[in-house]
Amino acid sequence: MDKGQILAKFSSDPNRYYKVSLFEKEGFKRKSCSKCGRYFWVLDEGQDLCPDHIENRYSFIGDPPTRKRFDYTQAWKEVESFFVSNGHKSVSRYPVVCRWRDDLYFTIASIVDFQRVMGSKVVFEFPANPLVVPQTCLRFKDIENVGVTGRHFSSFCMIGQHSIPNSQGYWKDKCVELDFRLLTDKFGINKEEIVFVEDVWAGGGSFGSSLEYFVRGLELGNAVFTEFQGDLENYSVLDQKIIDMGAGLERFAWITMGTPTAYDCCFGPITKYMIEKTGVDTDSDTISKYFRAIAKTLSESVDISVARKNAAASVGIDNVKMGKMISPLEGIYLIADHLRTLIFAISDGALPSNVGGGYNLRILLRRTLATMDRFGWDFNLDDLIDLHADYLKSTYNELEETRKDVKTIIGIEKGRYKESRVRMINIANVLKSQNKKLAVDDLIRLYESDGITPDFLKETQIISEIPPTFYERLSDLHQSEKTEKVEQLDLDKIPDTNLLYYKEDPHEFEAKVLKVINGKYTILDKTSFYPRGGGQEPDHGKIGNYDVVDVSKHGNVVIHETLGGSPQVGDMVECKIDFARRYGITRHHTSTHVINASARNILGSWIWQHSAFKEQDYARLDITHHSSLTEEEIMKIEDLANITIRKNIPIFINEFERGEAEQKYGFRIYQGGVVPVKLVRIVNIEGLDVEACGGTHVNKTGELGLIKITKAERIQDGVVRLEFVAGEAALKYTQSQDKKISQIVKSLGSSKEKVLESFEHVVKDGEDAKKRVKQIIKRTSESSAKTAIAQAKNLGKVRLFITVEEELDDEYHIAVGEQAVNLDKSLIYCALIIKNSSIRIVAFSGADAVNTKKAGDLVKDVAKVLGGSGGGKDTFGQGGGKNMLKIKDALLVAEQSILGK
RNA sequence: GGGCUGGUAGUUCAGCGGUAGAAUACCCGCCUUGCACGCGGGGGGUCUGGGGUUCAAAUCCCCACCAGUCCA
Numbered sequence: 001m002d003k004g005q006i007l008a009k010f011s012s013d014p015n016r017y018y019k020v021s022l023f024e025k026e027g028f029k030r031k032s033c034s035k036c037g038r039y040f041w042v043l044d045e046g047q048d049l050c051p052d053h054i055e056n057r058y059s060f061i062g063d064p065p066t067r068k069r070f071d072y073t074q075a076w077k078e079v080e081s082f083f084v085s086n087g088h089k090s091v092s093r094y095p096v097v098c099r100w101r102d103d104l105y106f107t108i109a110s111i112v113d114f115q116r117v118m119g120s121k122v123v124f125e126f127p128a129n130p131l132v133v134p135q136t137c138l139r140f141k142d143i144e145n146v147g148v149t150g151r152h153f154s155s156f157c158m159i160g161q162h163s164i165p166n167s168q169g170y171w172k173d174k175c176v177e178l179d180f181r182l183l184t185d186k187f188g189i190n191k192e193e194i195v196f197v198e199d200v201w202a203g204g205g206s207f208g209s210s211l212e213y214f215v216r217g218l219e220l221g222n223a224v225f226t227e228f229q230g231d232l233e234n235y236s237v238l239d240q241k242i243i244d245m246g247a248g249l250e251r252f253a254w255i256t257m258g259t260p261t262a263y264d265c266c267f268g269p270i271t272k273y274m275i276e277k278t279g280v281d282t283d284s285d286t287i288s289k290y291f292r293a294i295a296k297t298l299s300e301s302v303d304i305s306v307a308r309k310n311a312a313a314s315v316g317i318d319n320v321k322m323g324k325m326i327s328p329l330e331g332i333y334l335i336a337d338h339l340r341t342l343i344f345a346i347s348d349g350a351l352p353s354n355v356g357g358g359y360n361l362r363i364l365l366r367r368t369l370a371t372m373d374r375f376g377w378d379f380n381l382d383d384l385i386d387l388h389a390d391y392l393k394s395t396y397n398e399l400e401e402t403r404k405d406v407k408t409i410i411g412i413e414k415g416r417y418k419e420s421r422v423r424m425i426n427i428a429n430v431l432k433s434q435n436k437k438l439a440v441d442d443l444i445r446l447y448e449s450d451g452i453t454p455d456f457l458k459e460t461q462i463i464s465e466i467p468p469t470f471y472e473r474l475s476d477l478h479q480s481e482k483t484e485k486v487e488q489l490d491l492d493k494i495p496d497t498n499l500l501y502y503k504e505d506p507h508e509f510e511a512k513v514l515k516v517i518n519g520k521y522t523i524l525d526k527t528s529f530y531p532r533g534g535g536q537e538p539d540h541g542k543i544g545n546y547d548v549v550d551v552s553k554h555g556n557v558v559i560h561e562t563l564g565g566s567p568q569v570g571d572m573v574e575c576k577i578d579f580a581r582r583y584g585i586t587r588h589h590t591s592t593h594v595i596n597a598s599a600r601n602i603l604g605s606w607i608w609q610h611s612a613f614k615e616q617d618y619a620r621l622d623i624t625h626h627s628s629l630t631e632e633e634i635m636k637i638e639d640l641a642n643i644t645i646r647k648n649i650p651i652f653i654n655e656f657e658r659g660e661a662e663q664k665y666g667f668r669i670y671q672g673g674v675v676p677v678k679l680v681r682i683v684n685i686e687g688l689d690v691e692a693c694g695g696t697h698v699n700k701t702g703e704l705g706l707i708k709i710t711k712a713e714r715i716q717d718g719v720v721r722l723e724f725v726a727g728e729a730a731l732k733y734t735q736s737q738d739k740k741i742s743q744i745v746k747s748l749g750s751s752k753e754k755v756l757e758s759f760e761h762v763v764k765d766g767e768d769a770k771k772r773v774k775q776i777i778k779r780t781s782e783s784s785a786k787t788a789i790a791q792a793k794n795l796g797k798v799r800l801f802i803t804v805e806e807e808l809d810d811e812y813h814i815a816v817g818e819q820a821v822n823l824d825k826s827l828i829y830c831a832l833i834i835k836n837s838s839i840r841i842v843a844f845s846g847a848d849a850v851n852t853k854k855a856g857d858l859v860k861d862v863a864k865v866l867g868g869s870g871g872g873k874d875t876f877g878q879g880g881g882k883n884m885l886k887i888k889d890a891l892l893v894a895e896q897s898i899l900g901k
Numbered sequence: 902g903g904g905c906u907g908g909u910a911g912u913u914c915a916g917c918g919g920u921a922g923a924a925u926a927c928c929c930g931c932c933u934u935g936c937a938c939g940c941g942g943g944g945g946g947u948c949u950g951g952g953g954u955u956c957a958a959a960u961c962c963c964c965a966c967c968a969g970u971c972c973a
Contacts, residue, residue, distance in 0.1 A: 354970065355902070416969095423969075426913080448971045449906035474971095628967095713966085814920050838956070842920090856919090859956095868956035871919070878919050880956030 005232055006200040010209050011039050017209040018198050021173040022180055041196040051195050057217030058295040062288045064258030065215060067188025072266040073394050075253040076134050079159050082186045086178060089128035093135050095348040099670040105357030110135035110160025111244040122204050124242060127659045130163035134395055136344050140360045147334030149298055150261035150291040154364060155341035157249035165241050175223050175243050176211060187256060189215055205229055206238055218255060221247030260291040263333040268391030270336045270384060278377055280328040289315040290326060331371045338364040340388050347402040349608045351626055352413045353718030369417050382407050405605045412626050424452050428460045440467050444474060496556035498526030507579045513567045522560045528577055531558050534672050535612035536589055536695045541577035543567060584616035584729060586696040591707050591726035592621050597689035598640040599623050602633060609671035610719045617729040625720045629712045641707040644688060648702035652684045665690045706730040777815050785819035792827055795898050798849040802830040802894055804887060813842045821846035828853060830894055839866050840880040850874045853898045861897040865890045
């Protein structure tokens with residue numbers, strides 16, 4: 001839906017959509033901007049310009065309009081206490097890795113915390129009403145602006161004020177009044193400074209009006225009233241209206257502090273530390289002027305580099321000053337921002353990698369390190385991480401737990417960056433030595449496959465200029481395509497299947513056939529057949545006389561696929577599930593949870609389930625991890641898993657309201673991904689692992705018997721796959737491995753105890769034999785060559801040695817032939833070597849013999865007879881054929897060919 | 902999730918259908934003799950694995966694995 005059209009519609013009826021009681025009470029006037037026409041509400045009747053166009057934009061820099069000064073963490077305490085004293089519950093932030101939504105990698109707004117996708121609908125889950133949350137949000141869109149504009153961040157704290165209008169919550173009037181009073185009462189901002197701008201919001205099938213509030217041109221917050229659904233011509237009021245007020249905490253701090261940039265007051269002691277360490281020349285007056293100027297010019301010119309230039313020019317900063325003062329400051333801001341984002345993301349379980357959201361994190365760290373390289377700074381990243389974590393402690397105490405792990409991950413990733421640098425320099429050196437002219441295509445290939453930017457090539461003087469078409473060509477290459485979703489079966493009017501496997505779970509039961517689709521998909525009124533889902537393979541068994549080969553769930557209906565026919569609709573049928581299969585799968589499913597927890601304990605807090613698969617005699621678990629596993633790590637995980645089995649820990653399964661479960665157990669429960677139901681089933685292996693999971697599980701870990709990891713491989717950057725077997729499958733696996741060893745023992749004629757030594761012996765013998773053959777050929781080739789020369793037959797001007805070989809290989813004849821023609825320049829050496837029912841031809845012509853017959857030509861003629869082909873150089877030719885019966889003819893043809901017949 | 906690039910001696914790479922190479926490191930000898938350097942010789946490889954095409958594959962095609970890299 002077009003936002004402009006909605007805005008036009010809403011603004012045409014401001015009393016209905018925008019006028020709140022506060023405006024009336026305080027005497028706010030509605031005005032239209034004389035420059036852009038947008039409508040806004042303000043106390044000063046003489047103001048004709050909207051906040052985007054007023055003269056005193058960003059004049060709070062150096063002159064804050066507030067009574068008090070609050071830095072970042074203090075500002076949150078103020079905001080929090082204000083909302084709490086006004087009846088709000090203060091909720092802890094949600095993870096920045098958005099595991100409860102399939103369509104987002106990271107949490108991008110506070111409202112996302114409470115959105116749960118069920119089917120195609122978004123529903124809201126509020127742990128309290130009304131509430132306020134300091135939600136860390138990650139946004140990578142304006143990454144180039146970070147550090148440069150004074151107000152862009154890769155992650156920021158969105159103050160989320162959320163309310164559902166009901167007996168506890170409130171709607172527009174109170175919302176705007178609260179926001180107004182927060183600014184005036186709490187922060188002491190003069191009410192004449194506050195401007196509300198009319199706007200709208202639309203997304204996910206719903207829409208509503210919104211009021212953005214500004215002070216001196218700085219947008220502090222935006223109160224969105226999600227109210228309608230449908231399209232503009234025909235819309236209705238939502239059952240569940242929502243207030244989504246999001247405000248930037250960084251900006252609240254900034255406006256009270258009046259620092260040149262928002263960075264100066266939001267990273268606590270980090271920027272100060274870096275400025276002192278680097279000795280960057282700072283002069284707050286010039287810097288204030290510069291950042292005020294850039295804030296103003298930014299909206300007018302799109303290109304950030306142009307904005308920088310203009311801003312510098314307007315306050316009289318020359319290139320030297322730019323390079324000494326502004327650029328290093330930008331670098332410091334960038335480092336502080338990027339590291340803070342990495343701390344949050346890694347703490348919440350994301351890993352830098354080359355896929356998915358991890359790529360954004362890798363970019364952040366590489367930008368950080370590249371900036372340090374550029375200025376020649378050698379900050380200890382661990383120190384900076386400590387400074388951040390210490391500073392954030394009062395609001396985000398949870399970062400404490402993962403502080404060490406964050407350092408580990410960033411350390412590893414830094415190592416990768418360094419290796420990558422070395423590789424880049426090597427490639428650059430090769431390019432330099434080749435001294436070839438590089439086309440745009442070459443530059444694109446270098447960039448896309450090796451990460452070598454044209455800027456780097458220019459820096460190292462491999463190219464003199466970056467071709468103007470480079471970026472154009474690059475963006476042409478990336479026209480993204482969206483994938484379509486698969487259509488679902490039409491299951492209208494079919495009631496939800498009664499799921500017995502979550503209840504008594506009988507192995508045999510009787511059920512009524514409700515519907516049969518395409519003669520093979522049977523729907524029953526109730527079932528104990530577990531459908532495919534959550535990586536768990538479906539049950540097999542029988543419905544009547546028909547074999548069930550697949551079971552799947554569509555919505556709340558279970559569909560059984562049968563082989564060779566299906567029962568009649570309306571019949572009562574006897575159903576029986578293959579319990580041996582089910583029990584194997586069940587054991588593997590519980591084992592997956594056990595292995596996941598073991599891996600997390602052994603490796604680190606960054607371990608999450610990436611995906612999983614379990615069937616009767618095999619299972620695999622993909623976990624998020626930064627490197628390949630060592631054999632030792634695999635063994636430790638396996639050991640811990642088996643210790644867990646021996647402890648025979650009980651497993652409890654209970655249903656919870658989702659919000660309750662999240663509050664009680666945290667977001668670790670979402671290992672298996674999105675759970676699209678209101679009631680979540682919590683599988684709790686006491687003291688070890690708690691997950692939301694719909695699968696089947698054993699009652700006690702002892703039932704698993706044995707867990708054996710059979711394989712560990714890195715399936716992509718940041719993901720390791722563990723394959724394993726449990727229970728009976730584990731026994732079978734060890735038995736079959738043992739059998740293989742027995743066979744090896746038998747064929748080696750060794751014993752089980754000494755099999756390894758025997759094997760090493762055999763391998764070494766093989767190697768030695770090969771070496772010996774090589775030596776023998778080397779030493780005997782000369783005498784063999786002489787023998788060949790002696791046996792050669794005169795044929796016109798040349799002498800021919802030709803032989804048919806069944807025992808020795810081509811390697812031998814090549815060595816001998818070469819020697820022979822060296823000793824006798826008029827010799828032609830030709831061998832027909834029989835190998836695997838085909839014939840290989842090798843021929844040499846001596847330096848003098850070449851005039852009579854070239855080796856390559858000879859081979860061609862001979863090979864033709866043998867039904868093959870060949871060729872080669874004057875002195876050496878190779879070829880072959882498959883017709884063994886023609887060998888005698890071939891010998892004859894060789895002579896004739898030399899004689900020129 | 903979608904691309905792209907690469908995998909050859911311990912290492913860095915060349916070769917891109919026709920006898921597997923260079924540099925460096927290693928071992929031996931010589932020269933010097935404090936080392937570096939210099940000279941001569943030597944060992945070192947199922948060309949990541951598996952299929953296919955071909956008389957012939959490191960080389961071409963397909964698949965897998967490993968590594969790197971870009972984008973959404």
